[in-house]
Amino acid sequence: MTAPVLDVREVTKVYGAGDTAVHALRGVSLRVELSDYVAIMGASGSGKSALMNILGCLDVPSDGRYLLDGTDVGALDERRLSILRNRKIGFIFQSFNLIPRMSALANVELPLAYGGVRPSRRRRRAEAALRQVGLGERMGHEPNELSGGQQQRVAVARALVTAPALVLADEPTGNLDTRSTEDVLDILDGLSASGRTIVLITHEDEVAARAKRVIRLVDGRVIDDRRQAAVADRVAGGAR
Template sequence: MEQPLIRVKNIKKIYNPGENEVRALDGVSLDIHPGEFVAIVGHSGSGKSTLMNMLGCLDVPTSGKYYLHGQDVSELEDNQLSEIRNKELGFIFQGFNLISNLDARGNVELPLIYRRLDKASRRKLAEEALRKVGLGERMNHKPSEMSGGQQQRVAIARAIAARPPVILADEPTGNLDSKSSEDIMKILMALSRSGRTVIIITHDDDIAKQVKRVIRIKDGKIEKDYLNENGQSELGEREE
């Protein structure tokens, strides 16, 4: 089997160490391979958002190791983590986080500036990404001129424009109606089929049922890790 793209070993995240400490993550270990489509599922306070922050290099663990592409990123400095986020990771958030006075193309181009791409290259990648999410006709529209589903598609285009190997989606359908949610899930599935590693953070079991692998987290620990393929087959029971 090929090497995991992501390897987490006994990660802990402890806030307020001591008598009133909170163990947001309490010894989490997992491997995620290239091209996997994974849902990390848990209720509010389960630790799933803290885990996403670790996987997205937005935070570092109190202890334990995180390897991305074989590189130990668990003890890197902020500027090094920022560079990894820029090259390796694409983020999709529940709240879209679009700039209101920029059109769709401008919003998608913005992160590409930090990659020091020239204007023509930025525009090419942005337009390509917007066409990929079905917004080829709305590149000049501002967020206020688009529905919630369209705004989330702009956010996905922004996440994929630089072609990062890993897409992290935090409750990507949380603010959407059922039809828009369905459309967003189809786009994420297509990204997975094209070889991207897609990780969704969600509390929604209906979303989890559509994803091939589900990791359930509770009280900072992995409670279950299984595949949604011909029924739920526990990972511990399948051949590695």
């Protein structure tokens, strides 16, 4: 039987100690299977940022276990954790995180360069990823020559170029206008339909409605984990 892409087991996260300790996560457990599309929601202080950092291997739990694509993250040293993060996770951030003086193509190539992929191969893969998000004609443009929506599509292409087990999107539409938001969410819908596993961190109901499943956090605990059986019909109906 295939292991889940994400397997979080009774994870806690505590910042500080003693009277000043902040309990960001309090025994969170969840599983995300291959090809699932999950939205994690919560207000400020709910623990969703702490959970995102752990899911993205940017931080480690204070207690509990986290397995990414079958690998126990807690058993890895920093070097192996960095390799796992680069190979298994494609990140999409609210602020795009593009390198200003590099072209869209060079920005998308970066994860492959860090992974030691030879130049000719990484260029072909980066070009294919940019075409996938509709930016085949913008490969040579730098970020300041692109709209916010186009910059986020470059970020999506960068997240896809390593063929990761997980696409982790942290408030990916937070800096976008309505039209660009729809464009990016349509791309995520298409990725989900093609079998990509996506975890989306958001505080917006309209964005979460595009996912197949919604998990809600309150005070560091999962209070609701619900599959949205009719999401495809709702999204299709809204597009008419």
